[in-house]
Amino acid sequence: MQIWIAKQKALIDFTLSSLARRKLKNLGLLLVYTVIVFLLASVMLYTHALRHEAAQVLKNSPEVIVQRMVAGRHDLIPPRYLEKLGRIRGVQHNEGRLWGYFYDNVVSANYTLMAPSQESHGFGQVADGKIVIGAAVARERGLAPGNLISFRSYTGKLFVFTVAAVLPHEAELVSADLLLLSEADFRAFFDIPAGYYNDIALSVANPQEVRNIAGKISEALPDARIILREEVLRTYESIFNWREGIVLVLLSGSILAFAIFAWEKASGLSAEEKREIGILKAIGWETGDVLKMKFWEGALVSLAAFLLGYVAAYLHVFHFSAALFEPVLKGWSVLYPRFELVPVVDGFQIVTLFFFTVFPYTVATIVPIWRAAITDPDAVMRG
Amino acid sequence: MIKLTDIRKAYHQGQHNELWALNGIDLTIEANKVTALSGPSGSGKSTLLTLIGCMARPTSGRVQLGERDISGLPERFLTDIRRKTFGFVFQQFNLISGLSARDNVMLPAYPLGGDWRALHARADALLDSLKLGQRRDARVEWLSGGERQRVAIARALINDPQVLIADEPTANLDTALSREFMEILESLKQQGKTIILTSHDPLVVESNVVDRVVYLRDGHLVEAER
Numbered sequence: 001m002q003i004w005i006a007k008q009k010a011l012i013d014f015t016l017s018s019l020a021r022r023k024l025k026n027l028g029l030l031l032v033y034t035v036i037v038f039l040l041a042s043v044m045l046y047t048h049a050l051r052h053e054a055a056q057v058l059k060n061s062p063e064v065i066v067q068r069m070v071a072g073r074h075d076l077i078p079p080r081y082l083e084k085l086g087r088i089r090g091v092q093h094n095e096g097r098l099w100g101y102f103y104d105n106v107v108s109a110n111y112t113l114m115a116p117s118q119e120s121h122g123f124g125q126v127a128d129g130k131i132v133i134g135a136a137v138a139r140e141r142g143l144a145p146g147n148l149i150s151f152r153s154y155t156g157k158l159f160v161f162t163v164a165a166v167l168p169h170e171a172e173l174v175s176a177d178l179l180l181l182s183e184a185d186f187r188a189f190f191d192i193p194a195g196y197y198n199d200i201a202l203s204v205a206n207p208q209e210v211r212n213i214a215g216k217i218s219e220a221l222p223d224a225r226i227i228l229r230e231e232v233l234r235t236y237e238s239i240f241n242w243r244e245g246i247v248l249v250l251l252s253g254s255i256l257a258f259a260i261f262a263w264e265k266a267s268g269l270s271a272e273e274k275r276e277i278g279i280l281k282a283i284g285w286e287t288g289d290v291l292k293m294k295f296w297e298g299a300l301v302s303l304a305a306f307l308l309g310y311v312a313a314y315l316h317v318f319h320f321s322a323a324l325f326e327p328v329l330k331g332w333s334v335l336y337p338r339f340e341l342v343p344v345v346d347g348f349q350i351v352t353l354f355f356f357t358v359f360p361y362t363v364a365t366i367v368p369i370w371r372a373a374i375t376d377p378d379a380v381m382r383g
Numbered sequence: 384m385i386k387l388t389d390i391r392k393a394y395h396q397g398q399h400n401e402l403w404a405l406n407g408i409d410l411t412i413e414a415n416k417v418t419a420l421s422g423p424s425g426s427g428k429s430t431l432l433t434l435i436g437c438m439a440r441p442t443s444g445r446v447q448l449g450e451r452d453i454s455g456l457p458e459r460f461l462t463d464i465r466r467k468t469f470g471f472v473f474q475q476f477n478l479i480s481g482l483s484a485r486d487n488v489m490l491p492a493y494p495l496g497g498d499w500r501a502l503h504a505r506a507d508a509l510l511d512s513l514k515l516g517q518r519r520d521a522r523v524e525w526l527s528g529g530e531r532q533r534v535a536i537a538r539a540l541i542n543d544p545q546v547l548i549a550d551e552p553t554a555n556l557d558t559a560l561s562r563e564f565m566e567i568l569e570s571l572k573q574q575g576k577t578i579i580l581t582s583h584d585p586l587v588v589e590s591n592v593v594d595r596v597v598y599l600r601d602g603h604l605v606e607a608e609r
Contacts, residue, residue: 003496007494010496011493017481020481279479283471377438
């Protein structure tokens with residue numbers, strides 16, 4: 001065993017000096033291969049982390065949301081609906097929610113406005129005349145707690161609010177464009193009469209019964225649209241899958257070009273390399289030794305590229321907010337959430353990426369050597 | 384002792400360009416002696432050297448190393464014998480450029496997996512004994528012809544082989560360097576090494592260091608020994 005280790009050490013040592021001798025070629029290969037791994041790993045890490053994040057956020061969202069539809073459009077929930085829902089067995093809790101969108105001409109961005117209840121969202125109640133704003137809104141409008149901000153509502157009335165707080169940066173994924181108002185201010189701003197809500201959030205006693213309860217709700221309220229949390233989760237999942245697919249399709253051309261280049265460089269054997277293999281065989285190396293040495297060469301380059309590419313992708317995604325893919329993979333309209341994803345790494349993804357990058361490259365370096373390495377050692381003497 | 388019996392070697396056998404390089408060679412090479420194979424170009428000297436050094440197998444005939452018949456052994460075993468028993472100095476030196484003199488010297492020992500420090504020390508000692516100690520870290524393409532040949536000799540000796548094989552060792556050297564080479568051969572002979580070389584350089588074949596000269600022509604032995 002010790003001899004075997006010493007032998008591998010010697011082979012790796014020679015391989016390293018061999019790689020150093022062809023610095024330009026090998027550094028080029030390393031760079032190209034690192035870029036391929038970096039791109040693939042970035043997409044994989046990013047979409048995985050985003051999916052994870054969305055799942056975490058949605059975990060605390062209501063199990064069932066009921067909206068009222070009029071002529072196929074979302075309409076306000078009238079007062080008696082809450083009472084009707086409360087009578088359905090299995091409904092643990094129901095609560096009317098107030099939220100809406102507002103277009104701000106100043107920064108050409110859409111805001112999401114909400115009147116939070118005590119239970120929901122954990123942001124607490126907002127006093128009349130006050131407003132709590134998302135971090136992206138604060139950035140765009142240059143606001144800090146204590147500042148005043150005015151909006152002209154859709155009815156033409158001017159409303160002035162005092163900024164009570166800025167929502168925490170960590171919650172930016174869901175709150176970048178959020179404005180929280182008191183219920184009275186919200187109703188006044190959007191001119192929504194008392195007792196009316198945008199939708200109703202329900203929680204159910206037994207999660208197994210969600211679909212049954214949904215059936216009962218649609219019987220009791222035929223004009224209601226029922227949205228289940230599991231459906232939202234599934235929709236998010238398919239959106240992120242779709243976005244991941246789009247990015248991969250966009251990148252596939254360049255990744256393929258890079259891959260062909262790397263393969264061609266790795267598998268091509270120069271006359272100088274052939275001569276060296278002949279010398280090694282003549283001075284006592286076996287075909288197997290030459291193959292092992294070339295195996296280490298391929299393995300060292302691709303492993304280094306894999307590690308460098310993966311670490312770079314990790315930093316890109318989790319420390320630089322995936323700056324390269326930002327426009328495609330996240331965000332909406334103008335206010336892009338600026339947030340750092342919680343690092344989530346999936347072992348299976350690493351193994352998959354490793355198998356599809358390190359393995360083919362190593363094979364690409366060994367195959368042509370095989371042909372050169374089985375030449376007779378006396379070729380050197382005769383040549 | 385190396386014994387060759389009715390050795391024949393063909394290249395491209397069965398094809399239109401079939402060539403018989405050796406036609407029935409019977410030869411015994413004594414241990415601890417310097418034997419030179421001489422003859423004109425194409426006489427079969429180098430081919431004979433490759434068969435003796437286990438680099439190739441004869442088409443027919445037997446090669447015996449001591450009491451062991453090695454002519455029919457598969458490549459794996461031949462390689463093992465080659466690296467433990469023989470050291471080679473090639474006509475073009477065949478050093479690997481880009482590597483230092485010391486790295487080149489250590490190359491044949493890598494597949495054996497010995498102690499790393501001991502190998503370094505052995506390589507340094509060999510380079511010192513060949514007066515190349517101060518050039519050990521220089522890349523081989525920066526060395527002169529004579530220095531390169533001494534690196535090639537050190538490389539041939541790194542596994543402490545019993546037999547040193549040299550193919551036209553003075554073909555690329557001037558007279559002074561050729562004499563220097565013969566001095567090295569003499570000291571190796573004194574250390575008990577068996578040396579087999581090919582040459583048609585009078586400076587080599589007429590040298591006192593050479594114990595025996597075997598002449599070849601057209602793949603046959605022309606036994607005009609000295």
